[in-house]
Amino acid sequence: MNNRKKLIKKLDDLARAKVRARGKCEVCGKTETLQVAHIFSRRHKGVRWDEDNLLLLCYYHHLHFAHTNPVEFSEWVRSYLGEQKYNRLRVKARVITKFSEFDLEQLIENYE
Numbered sequence: 009m010n011n012r013k014k015l016i017k018k019l020d021d022l023a024r025a026k027v028r029a030r031g032k033c034e035v036c037g038k039t040e041t042l043q044v045a046h047i048f049s050r051r052h053k054g055v056r057w058d059e060d061n062l063l064l065l066c067y068y069h070h071l072h073f074a075h076t077n078p079v080e081f082s083e084w085v086r087s088y089l090g091e092q093k094y095n096r097l098r099v100k101a102r103v104i105t106k107f108s109e110f111d112l113e114q115l116i117e118n119y120e
Contacts, residue, residue, distance in 0.1 A: 054105035
């Protein structure tokens, strides 16, 4: 694995750990079968590690709400985050973002 991939994996792990520390599903409050979910897909590098883009959801709400009912999920997210925060994320997700290894290292430092 090259250095860039290692940095990305480390960032993913740090972001996941920080979100898991929230401790409960952000929809129903359940504390079992928790999964980290992205509002805007991981492929949108500009928001991949943005804490506002990451949710802690139980298995049911991740798969049967977020992925099966995307319109309802989007409405819930807008209400949960507020329009301003949601729109900031949406704009940030649409920007093509490429991080250098230095940028990735800086993001890691910010998480640690």
